[in-house]
Amino acid sequence: MTTDALKRPPRRNPTLPLRLPTLPPGNRSRAALHLTAAVAEGRFELQKCHDCGQVQYPPRDACTACLSVRLVWQPVSGEGELISDTVLHHSNELYYRHLVPLRLGLVRLKENVTVLALLHMDCPAATAPVRLRAHLDKAGQATFIALPAIDTPNLADDRILREMTSDPKFRKVLITDANSATGQALCKAFADAGADTIWAGVAEPWKVRPGFSSITDLPNVTVVPLDLTDNRSVQDLVGSVGAKVDILINNAEFHRSSGISDRPGTETARAEMEINYLGMMRLAQSFGPAMRARAAEGSVPSTAWVNILSIYALSSLPSQGTFSASKAAALSLSQTLRAEMRQAGIRVVNVFPGPIDDEWTQLIPPPKLLPSALARAVVKGLQDGVEDIYPGDVAQDLFKKWRENAKALEREMWGQ
Amino acid sequence: MSTAETAATVLGELTQALAAKRLRIIDLSQTLSPGFPQIVLPPEFDQCAPFRMEVISHYDERGPNVYWNNISFGEHFGTHFDAPIHWITGRDLPHASTDTLPESSFIAPACVVDCSADAACDADFLLTAGRLREWEERYGRIPPGAWLLMRTDWSKRSDPVAYQNFNEAGQHSPGPDVSAVEFLVHERQVIGFGSETIGTDAGQAAHFRPPYPCHAIMHGNGRFGLQCLSNLDLLPPTGALIIAAPLKILRGSGSPVRALALVETGAAR
Numbered sequence: 265m266t267t268d269a270l271k272r273p274p275r276r277n278p279t280l281p282l283r284l285p286t287l288p289p290g291n292r293s294r295a296a297l298h299l300t301a302a303v304a305e306g307r308f309e310l311q312k313c314h315d316c317g318q319v320q321y322p323p324r325d326a327c328t329a330c331l332s333v334r335l336v337w338q339p340v341s342g343e344g345e346l347i348s349d350t351v352l353h354h355s356n357e358l359y360y361r362h363l364v365p366l367r368l369g370l371v372r373l374k375e376n377v378t379v380l381a382l383l384h385m386d387c388p389a390a391t392a393p394v395r396l397r398a399h400l401d402k403a404g405q406a407t408f409i410a411l412p413a414i415d416t417p418n419l420a421d422d423r424i425l426r427e428m429t430s431d432p433k434f435r436k437v438l439i440t441d442a443n444s445a446t447g448q449a450l451c452k453a454f455a456d457a458g459a460d461t462i463w464a465g466v467a468e469p470w471k472v473r474p475g476f477s478s479i480t481d482l483p484n485v486t487v488v489p490l491d492l493t494d495n496r497s498v499q500d501l502v503g504s505v506g507a508k509v510d511i512l513i514n515n516a517e518f519h520r521s522s523g524i525s526d527r528p529g530t531e532t533a534r535a536e537m538e539i540n541y542l543g544m545m546r547l548a549q550s551f552g553p554a555m556r557a558r559a560a561e562g563s564v565p566s567t568a569w570v571n572i573l574s575i576y577a578l579s580s581l582p583s584q585g586t587f588s589a590s591k592a593a594a595l596s597l598s599q600t601l602r603a604e605m606r607q608a609g610i611r612v613v614n615v616f617p618g619p620i621d622d623e624w625t626q627l628i629p630p631p632k633l634l635p636s637a638l639a640r641a642v643v644k645g646l647q648d649g650v651e652d653i654y655p656g657d658v659a660q661d662l663f664k665k666w667r668e669n670a671k672a673l674e675r676e677m678w679g680q
Numbered sequence: 681m682s683t684a685e686t687a688a689t690v691l692g693e694l695t696q697a698l699a700a701k702r703l704r705i706i707d708l709s710q711t712l713s714p715g716f717p718q719i720v721l722p723p724e725f726d727q728c729a730p731f732r733m734e735v736i737s738h739y740d741e742r743g744p745n746v747y748w749n750n751i752s753f754g755e756h757f758g759t760h761f762d763a764p765i766h767w768i769t770g771r772d773l774p775h776a777s778t779d780t781l782p783e784s785s786f787i788a789p790a791c792v793v794d795c796s797a798d799a800a801c802d803a804d805f806l807l808t809a810g811r812l813r814e815w816e817e818r819y820g821r822i823p824p825g826a827w828l829l830m831r832t833d834w835s836k837r838s839d840p841v842a843y844q845n846f847n848e849a850g851q852h853s854p855g856p857d858v859s860a861v862e863f864l865v866h867e868r869q870v871i872g873f874g875s876e877t878i879g880t881d882a883g884q885a886a887h888f889r890p891p892y893p894c895h896a897i898m899h900g901n902g903r904f905g906l907q908c909l910s911n912l913d914l915l916p917p918t919g920a921l922i923i924a925a926p927l928k929i930l931r932g933s934g935s936p937v938r939a940l941a942l943v944e945t946g947a948a949r
Binding site for chain 1: 714717720726727729730732733734840841843844845846
């Protein structure tokens with residue numbers, strides 16, 4: 265028997281109490297957090313001994329075979345064999361109590377380590393080849409799930425997989441600025457991904473961008489007024505749709521291109537901070553509690569909060585100094601937001617695009633990220649359940665350089 | 681002091697007239713609210729901040745016995761007063777900023793020209809000198825030191841999109857043409873020009889010669905502006921007294937005002 269296609273979930277029975285969010289056990293050793301960190305960025309890595317080549321699991325400080333401490337995190341394929349399986353019917357962990365019965369199994373990876381994993385419903389009984397995936401669970405920690413060796417028709421609709429990801433299918437989405445180039449692309453991408461409802465936020469409705477009517481024509485898009493500089497506007501919207509938003513996409517941004525000393529005054533910088541930084545905070549104070557309250561609702565719980573930041577949040581692009589600074593502030597704020605939303609198991613996803621091909625990067629030479637490519641990356645990131653997304657070549661390149669040597673990258677940014 | 685004695689003075693008469701409702705006070709101001717739109721400049725320029733309000737405390741842990749807010753806005757937001765230094769043509773004039781304007785600038789009579797029917801038909805309607813002369817034939821000569829208020833009923837557009845009225849070619853809203861401004865400034869010596877729209881100039885005034893005549897010529901000659909006025913339909917063509925004092929901002933170029941009109945009862949339209 266394979267997973268049935270997800271059907272439109274029933275509406276919540278409003279006479280029954282709301283299920284309150286609980287979390288799986290979330291404590292990990294520092295070594296194990298490396299596994300989580302890789303998974304958060306979309307990689308599956310385990311430690312490999314530099315001296316004898318033994319792959320390690322669970323993560324540790326010294327090699328199980330030769331006691332060397334030179335353990336290096338390296339990608340693993342996840343190919344393996346399900347060697348035994350069972351069904352868990354009872355747990356004393358509050359989080360697992362509502363998930364049982366739960367299939368569990370031991371998977372022997374081809375790297376010769378055995379791990380305990382949750383089993384996708386479509387996994388055959390042991391013994392059978394499987395693909396082991398690492399996903400972030402509701403506590404934000406890496407957990408293993410074994411998938412069947414070959415994709416089944418409704419693979420993504422598995423109950424446990426959906427618990428660890430934020431697939432937009434049948435979910436209600438708020439896009440905080442639907443009028444911008446990225447906003448229009450995001451509306452289309454979420455409509456294509458099967459979102460149930462898309463609330464399309466619009467500030468200053470007298471400024472309508474070309475193409476906006478193609479968004480409003482989409483059947484599941486509803487335009488709503490939303491100005492992140494105005495806390496009353498944010499409160500008005502949370503008052504009307506706050507109790508329904510499952511995925512919040514915060515793409516609203518103010519973007520101007522200047523350094524900090526070649527243009528007088530602070531008003532443009534202030535306007536950037538008003539939206540890029542304080543705007544996120546106004547959203548967090550309104551939609552944060554509303555989404556946390558519904559994080560375990562029976563049929564379609566609230567699940568994810570996405571911030572469109574910038575790769576220049578990591579290292580300032582001096583030619584766009586004020587914009588970079590506002591995104592760095594937003595990045596810092598989003599880390600606090602992540603810590604706060606995590607209490608309810610809601611994933612905060614940060615997206616770090618390089619230059620987006622819109623009117624504010626006219627003098628930046630290609631490659632530039634198409635708004636549609638950004639939107640696809642966001643949808644895919646939610647489907648995959650990652651936490652940080654670096655879409656496009658520029659973002660990937662700068663992220664790699666930043667990880668290797670942030671100080672060297674700081675110098676390299678001078679010339680860009 | 682008895683009421684009879686009070687009435688013997690001009691202010692006493694005024695007080696009595698207000699008490700007896702022989703004088704009516706009409707509020708010409710829009711509410712300062714985050715929902716009211718701000719003027720739009722091309723995006724490469726810095727922008728006028730809209731009205732925003734953040735609570736300091738609301739009888740809560742931030743201040744258990746106090747409700748109050750921090751507010752922010754540009755000098756030229758909402759119903760507001762333009763001082764001459766607002767425009768580059770007025771930059772060198774003396775006593776031309778909000779803190780140095782003579783007090784006499786703040787109380788002046790008004791002539792109200794009703795262009796509401798024209799603006800209803802044509803969002804780009806322009807008030808001309810010829811139209812002002814026609815008005816004078818009916819209501820008398822515009823006195824020196826009076827406000828010329830252009831009634832268009834634009835303030836009744838409560839939807840900000842309709843109030844702004846943008847299309848691909850920019851904003852479309854009524855205002856004076858160059859001839860009207862020249863006439864008012866040089867031949868009638870008005871104190872200033874007031875409108876119901878987001879600026880004293882027409883929506884398309886960037887394309888006039890000179891651009892923005894109501895700013896360039898009015899302010900270059902030390903005259904003022906009032907915009908985002910409302911309730912002009914409650915004013916008589918002549919005889920209203922306008923009280924509109926900007927905040928005393930150091931080197932301020934303008935300020936939101938609570939604009940009021942005194943109107944004799946029975947004189948309203």
